[in-house]
Amino acid sequence: MSPSLTGYYKKIIRRQIRSGRFNSEGEVVRHSLSLLDAMERAAGPVGSSFSNVRELEELLLEGLGSGKATRMTAKRREKIYAALNKG
DSSP states (O other), rough: OOOOOHHHHHHHHHHHTTTSSSSSSSHHHHHHHEEEEEEHHTOOTTTTTTTTTHHHHHHHHHHTTTTTOOOHHHHHHHHHHHHHHHH
């Protein structure tokens, strides 16, 4: 199956690949479908900070507006979680 995507969605996929988080269009689509599936089960992904579509959309928009993407490394992840645990 080959989904037909609009330019808007293709731009999102390319941006995700450029960020280094994903290596291919297929990875982005699979991850997106996993999120959709989790949301539809009304639980959200394990450890998520949202419980419904509206909250997820707010988080996504906040992320998109937060500036240039920075590649996630193990060291950066540790720093982020350490800061969260302090607060």
